[in-house]
Amino acid sequence: MEKNKVLRMDNVGIVVESLDNAISFFEEIGLKLEGRATIEGNWAGRVTGLGSQNVEIAMMVTPDGHSRIELSRFLTPPTISDHRTAPVNSLGYLRVMFAVTDIDELVSRLTKRGAQLVGEIVQYENSYRLCYIRGDEGILIGFAEQLGNK
Known part of the structure; x- marks a missing residue:
């Protein structure tokens, strides 16, 4: 009998206050809105x-079609905790990391729309340039630009 195994990671879920703002932010990074729906009822x-719930969701997909972020806005029950401004050494969700082609251009564009660079853009050996930003609603995002063989 073959052992059960994971086939793939389908998505990462992030709860937000404004679905429209979060969609716009992730579109600015380069993801595309794949779909939007309301999920409700006891089955969910x-x-x-959580029992009966009513949640608006939006599925964002990366340009290669392999990775997704599910954005959720809870109508009921209301959210009860907020981890958005927790420092990077907090327990739980840390960040989502994206591979990018031009980290300086992207960070410049995102800071013009209100994102904040957490530390600074740094170079790791001769391999990558990396940084963390806080985007809309304080969502922590990482960017990595591979150096050399692009």
């Missing part, structure tokens, strides 16, 4: 353990 609450 049985998955999350």
Whole structure:
């Protein structure tokens, strides 16, 4: 009997206050809106353990079509905790990392629309340039630009 195994990672979920603002932010990075829907009822609450719920979701997909971010806005029950401004050494979700082609241009464009560079853009050996930013709603995002063989 073959052992059960993971086939792939489908998505990362992020809860937001404004779905429209979060969609716009991730579109600015280069993701595309794949779909938007409302999820409600007891069946969904049985998955999350929240009971009856009403949630607006938007699925964002990377240009290569392999990775997705599911943005969720809870209408009911209301959100009860906020981890958006936690420092990078906090327990739990840290960040989503994206491979990019021009880290300086992207960071410049995002800071003009209100994103904040967490530390600075640094170079790791001769391999990568890396940084963290806080985008809309304080969402922590990492960028990595591969050096050399692009």
